[in-house]
Amino acid sequence: MTLPAFSSKCSTCALGQFCLPVGLNAEESARLDALARDNIRVKKGDMLFEQGGAVGAVYAVRLGTLKTTAALADGRAQVTGFHLPGELIGLDAIAAGRYASTSVALEDSEVCVIRTHELDSLSRQLPGLQAQYHRLMSREISEGHLHFLSLGSMRAEERLANFLLNLSERYALRGYAANEFNLRMSREDIGSYLGMQIETVSRLFSRFADSGLVQVKQRHVKFIDTEGLHQLAGRRGTMPAARCES
Amino acid sequence: MTLPAFSSKCSTCALGQFCLPVGLNAEESARLDALARDNIRVKKGDMLFEQGGAVGAVYAVRLGTLKTTAALADGRAQVTGFHLPGELIGLDAIAAGRYASTSVALEDSEVCVIRTHELDSLSRQLPGLQAQYHRLMSREISEGHLHFLSLGSMRAEERLANFLLNLSERYALRGYAANEFNLRMSREDIGSYLGMQIETVSRLFSRFADSGLVQVKQRHVKFIDTEGLHQLAGRRGTMPAARCES
DNA sequence: CGAGCGTTTGAAATCGGTCAACAGCAGTGG
C-alpha cells in the first residue's frame, strides 16, 4: 500500500506553481525533493486515508482527482472537497493528530507523501516554504468560508453553477480545457458536496441544458453560454469587465 | 483606533490554554509576550477589520465575542463564525494578503494584535509555537468541514441544536456556565450562520421551549433537557456512554 | 447480451422561506 511507486522531485514538478514550491528558488525547492521522495498510486475508488486514522503526512495530488468526505457519528457523511493536481490534502488533520476526513480517489491517481514533521522542520529553515505552507492552509480556510456562503445562502441552481465555474477555473489554471471536461465525480458526490439531493443535481443539469447554458452527456460537460452561467451563479460580470454599480 | 490599550502578556494570560501558548514552557511563552504586546479594545458593533483590507496581523480574542462575516460580490453576506476568548481571528487572510472576512464585535471586546511576520518569525525558532499555530489553523479547517455537514446535511432543527450545544461546550471549556448563558448574537446572526431565516430561528427557539428542552427569554438561554438536545442534534449518546452499534 | 449501478424523470409531500402584522424591550426626550 505505502510502497513508494517512484521517486518524484518538487524541483522539476510541473505542478510546483500550485503546490509547496511556490516562491522558492532552485536551491530551496531542491531541498523539498527530499520531503516528497515517495509517491503513492491510488486506484479509482481506493482510499488514501481514513477519518480517524493516525496522521503522519499530508498529500499533494500529482495526478488524478480525489475527494474528501467527513462523516458524523450517526453515519451521515458529506463530501468536503474535490482535489485536483497540485492541491494539498490532509491539512485538516494536523489539529487532532487524526484525519478528520476520509480521502478516496475518483480516478486512478498519484499523490506525493509529505511527512508533516519533515515539512514542519524544513519550513522552519526556509521562510519561503513556511509562507507557502501557511498560504495553502489559509486558502483552505477562506475557500471553506465561501463554501459556507454557497451552502447557506444560495439556491440549488446557483450552487451548481458556481461549482461548475469553479471547476472550470481550476482546470484552466492547470492548462486543461476550461469549457469542456469530464466530471470525475458522480451526481451523488456533487449533490453531497453541494448539500442537495442527487435528483436535484440531475434535474438542474437538465434544466441548464434546456436553457442552452451547457451540454451535458453523462459526466461530460460542455459550456455553451458561460456568461449565462456566471449570471446564474450570481457572479456579476466576471467575464466582460462589468462593474457592479453601487 | 490602533492605540495600544494596555500591554498584555501571553506568559500570564489565563487563556493560554486555548491560544498560542499551548505546549510552550515558561521561557518560550515569555518570548510570545513580545508579539502580543498590543491590545485593541473593540466596542460593541465596531469593526476589527474589514474584508478586502490589507493584512498585517491575526487577532486573539482576549475578552468578549466577535463575529466574522464573508460577503459575496453581489452583497449577500453570511456569518462565518463566532469567536470566544482564546480564539484566533484572521487566519483566513494570510493566503491572499487581504482579509477574506469582516470582523465585528458582538459586545465590548478586547483582542491581542499578533503581527503575522513576527509570528512567522518566532514560530521558526520555537517548534512548539509552530506546532500550535498549525494546530489552530488546521482546527479551523476541520471545524469548517463540520459546519459543511451542518449546512448541507442537517435540518434546521438539528443545526440549531448543534449550535447551542457547541456554544455550551465552548463556554464550559472556558469555565463559564454551560447550561445557562446569554447569547451575544442576534437571531439574525444565528440565522445567517446556520443558513436559515430569522423567522425560522425564532420558531425553533419557541418549539424547543415548548418541548421542554430549553427556556428562552430573549437572548437568555437555559438548558432544561440537555440529553434531549443531544438527541435532536443527532449526536447519539454523547451524554450517556451509548455506543453506536454497526 | 444481461446484470447492476448510476442517472433521469415524474408526482406528491414537506420543510423552510416569504410576506405581513404584532409584541416587547431599550433608549430618548419631554
Next chain:
DNA sequence: CCACTGCTGTTGACCGATTTCAAACGCTCG
C-alpha cells in the same frame, strides 16, 4: 416618570423550492 420611537424578536398564513418516493432509462462491464 412616562410616552414616543425604533429595533429585535415572535407568530401566523401562504407559497415555493427541494426532498421524497417511485419508476423507467441507459451506460458500462463482465
